[in-house]
Amino acid sequence: MKRRDFFKKGTKAVIAAGIVPMVVTSCASSKDMIYDEAKDKWYHLGTGKTGTPNRKPVVNYEVAVIGGGAAGICAAVASARNGAKTVLIQDRSVLGGNASSEIRVHLNGVNNIKGKAERETGIIEEILLHNRFENEQESFPVFDHVLYDFVVREPNLTLMLNTQAVEAVMGGNKIKSARCWQSTTEKMFTINAPVFIDCSGDGLLAATAGAEYRTGREGKAEFNEKYAPDEPDGWQMGATLLMSSKDMGKPMKYSPPSYAVKYTHEGGHKRRKFAGFQDGIWWIEVGSNDDIIADAETNRYKLMAYLHGVWDFIKNSGKFPEAENLALDWVGSLPGRRESRRFMGDYIVSEKDMTHHKNFEDAVAFGGWSLDEHNPGGIENITEPPSYFHYHFKEVYQFPFRSLYSKNISNLLFAGRNVSQTHIALSSSRIMATCALQGQAVGTAASMCVKRNVLPREIGQKYINELQEQLLRDDVFIPKRPANDSNNLAKKASLLFASSTTSGDVKNLINGISRDIYGEINHWQSDGLLAEVQLEWENAISLSAIELKCDTNLKRNIMMRKDSRNDDLYGNGIPKEMLKALSFEARVNGQWKQVGEITDNRTRLIKVKLNTLKTTAIRIKMTETYGAKNIKLFEVRCYA
Known part of the structure; x- marks a missing residue:
């Protein structure tokens, strides 16, 4: 792979300056470098005794x-x-x-x-x-x-x-x-x-x-991979060093540190974009074609130099007037490795x-x-x-x-x-x-x-x-693999019905697929709040646990982002669809009895453990979400 020499200042001196050599003498050996606790000269003033610390548990x-x-x-x-x-x-x-x-x-x-x-x-x-x-x-x-x-x-x-x-x-x-x-x-x-x-x-x-x-990297032939290189080589994807900046409300100067490497973007590929630069640039990255672990410290020195060189380019090249009021607020010192x-x-x-x-x-x-x-x-x-x-x-x-x-x-x-x-x-x-x-x-x-x-x-x-x-x-989705747990008593219920339905079918709650996928509906959704789902068995069962999977809108991302994006694809708050409050009732000796209640649910997988009881029916009463007007469930399970 050919690389352009696009930096006005090389990295050799920068890297060398950052390396602290190990002092080695002609009489040193690996044994000499092992800490010998028996030679520890510990004098404990509180007890007036000498001792050896126990550091090998x-x-x-x-x-x-x-x-x-x-x-x-x-x-x-x-x-x-x-x-x-x-x-x-x-x-x-x-x-x-x-x-x-x-x-x-x-x-x-x-x-x-x-x-x-x-x-x-x-x-x-x-x-x-x-x-x-x-x-x-x-x-x-x-x-x-x-x-x-x-x-x-x-x-x-x-x-x-x-x-x-x-x-x-x-x-x-x-x-x-x-x-x-x-x-x-x-x-x-x-x-x-x-x-x-x-x-x-x-x-x-x-x-x-x-x-x-x-x-x-494997060559194309080994696994018949279209996107692999023609021949195998040692290249591994590199590590990235990130940073973030803050708008200070006034023009902020920036002077690069002594170890920075000048960046010009001359000849840079059109896909090397600076969009969102205020929150870091993921392509400030260095890989390796040999031992990427052994190279880690050398590459860290490089990345620190490159990062400040790029930020200098953003602040002082005149090409980014929108950066005038920005100042570095956080700079990473530990690169994130990919491979x-x-x-x-x-x-x-x-x-x-x-x-x-x-x-x-x-x-x-x-x-x-x-x-x-x-x-x-x-x-x-x-x-x-x-x-x-x-x-x-x-x-x-x-x-x-x-x-x-x-x-x-x-x-x-x-x-x-x-x-x-x-x-x-x-x-x-x-x-x-x-x-x-x-x-x-x-x-x-x-x-x-x-x-x-x-x-x-x-x-x-x-x-x-x-x-x-x-x-x-445990709520892991495995594609094309429906659940079929023989211990799930919900699948053996003689009756399964709900108070109201706007979409889906209440029978979907036992079909073994816990999300809508491949264009198919696998949920039941109520018509408004104050909804109920009921299961009945011809013969009394021994019940000790009820488990539900509610809706948290899996079609929308909820991970934290630096830009706090909140749109159709990303959400920066609690999913409004998630079920918040519900209670559980069981029919025991012909009488309905409340056996559990949750008022502040925080998970998609909802579990309630019961003192084991004999019952012929259970009723799940759902009263509140985090903002959605209807309640959606994907699964109900019952266990002895």
């Missing part, structure tokens, strides 16, 4: 999740909710990965299919709804704390921040333990678990375990699996972002477009479970951009909400591994139907 869990981005959070929460004692290990002080306040990428998903969203449900939607309630001001630092709250409130889940899994301890082809360094406490944890999930993106734990992986290791599973998802909408018997997630392959040269190759939007999907595609566990490390699962797929497939599935669906799938699978004392491959071979049914119950 060993802890045991059933599932260990590495990486606290969208995929890792959903994996850990799913594992914990399904009964496994789980730990979530995150190497930063905040959760969220690329969506955190440190990087501030929009938590995108299937944002636009034929002009509408096809929003992800399950845990990731629960997170985004939680943010809409708790972070009305749309602050990224507050979003960090919303995510923290979402994780720490789970009773079966332990969170370890500022902790990096640096090494796998192996027993044959199985990970026995993860050695994890916690920088704030100077502790080297040994985390023991029967199942590990690597959602860290770069996958250091998986790599040290010996899991097979690849980097770079590095891709670990090999029993199946490698490729371009045609997506564009041909292959039907996978082990489908557990979906995607639909375009095949969006960024120019691997990034800003160092500005004559090319910043991204090649190869293919725009008209419907969502499936993602299989066989691509979410390692082919050669028996107790290792993964989710996110490091899963088993080609470079071209990654260009679509790398989007965070898609990664989150993968995370919920592997977290649920991991809990099943613990319950059944089996390994991930066996889940895929013997228990895939059970995994899919649990995901569907």
Whole structure:
């Protein structure tokens, strides 16, 4: 790949100046660099004693999740909710990965299919709804704390921040333990678990375990991919450094820092646009054709230099008079990475699996972002477009479970951009909400591994139907895979009717499809508020739980954006369609009895647990939404 030398100042001196060399002597060895606690000269003034700090704890869990981005959070929460004692290990002080306040990428998903969203449900939607309630001001630092709250409130889940899994301890082809360094406490944890999930993106734990992986771009021939290069190469999509600015109400001067690299936009491709520059420019990006992880610090130095060079161009070139009153309000120091290791599973998802909408018997997630392959040269190759939007999907595609566990490390699962797929497939599935669906799938699978004392491959071979049914119950949509849970007593009701209907059919509430899709209606909608749905059984059933899926308008995005967009495709508030208040009644010994009430519902998946009772009928009374004049439901379930 040829690159133009378009900068007036090179980066060599800038990069070199930022590198701090390691001091090495002729007598130094790796042993000399290991902290020896026995030599610790600790004198505790409070006790008057000397001692040795205990900084090597060993802890045991059933599932260990590495990486606290969208995929890792959903994996850990799913594992914990399904009964496994789980730990979530995150190497930063905040959760969220690329969506955190440190990087501030929009938590995108299937944002636009034929002009509408096809929003992800399950845990990731629960997170985004939680943010809409708790972070009305749309602050990224507050979003960090919303995510923290979402994780720490789970009773079966332990969170370890500022902790990096640096090494796998192996027993044959199985990970026995993860050695994890916690920088704030100077502790080297040994985390023991029967199942590990690597959602860290770069996958250091998986790599040290010996899991097979690849980097770079496959050539056309290997998977018959139309959009792959003719021959394989080492290029990986780069990382981006973002910023945001603030209108100060008066002219603001800007002087670039010493390390900035002059930017001119001379010869820049017409698709390198500056629209929305006040909230950052995603194509300030640097890739790598070799070891993108080893290059990370060098590329960070470059990106800081390029970012300030571009902002200098915006402020001082005279081409952007609208920037006169703008001043930098926040500048990122941690680039958001798109690609590095891709670990090999029993199946490698490729371009045609997506564009041909292959039907996978082990489908557990979906995607639909375009095949969006960024120019691997990034800003160092500005004559090319910043991204090649190869293919725009008209419907969502499936993602299989066989691509979410390692082919050669028996107790290792993964989710996110490091899963088993080609470079071209990654260009679509790398989007965070898609990664989150993968995370919920592997977290649920991991809990099943613990319950059944089996390994991930066996889940895929013997228990895939059970995994899919649990995901569907937990409000994950799997394309072309209706739910058919034999334990769902609602499907066995002899009568199902509603007080009023304006669209759909009340029987849709048990058809196993929990959204309107493919042009088909799968809902029931009331005529006004004060609506009721009733189910009856010929013989009394034992009932302990009722579950509903209400409407949150999945055709409209709700993730937080820097521009706080609010239009037909994006909403910056609580979905008005969501059900807010409802109550539940059961007919016991011929008499109706209220058994539950919710006055401030905040989720699409509504669950009410009951003291087990014998009943011949239930009645769901719905009285309030967050603004819609009718009530829409997609599913009713009942369980003993």
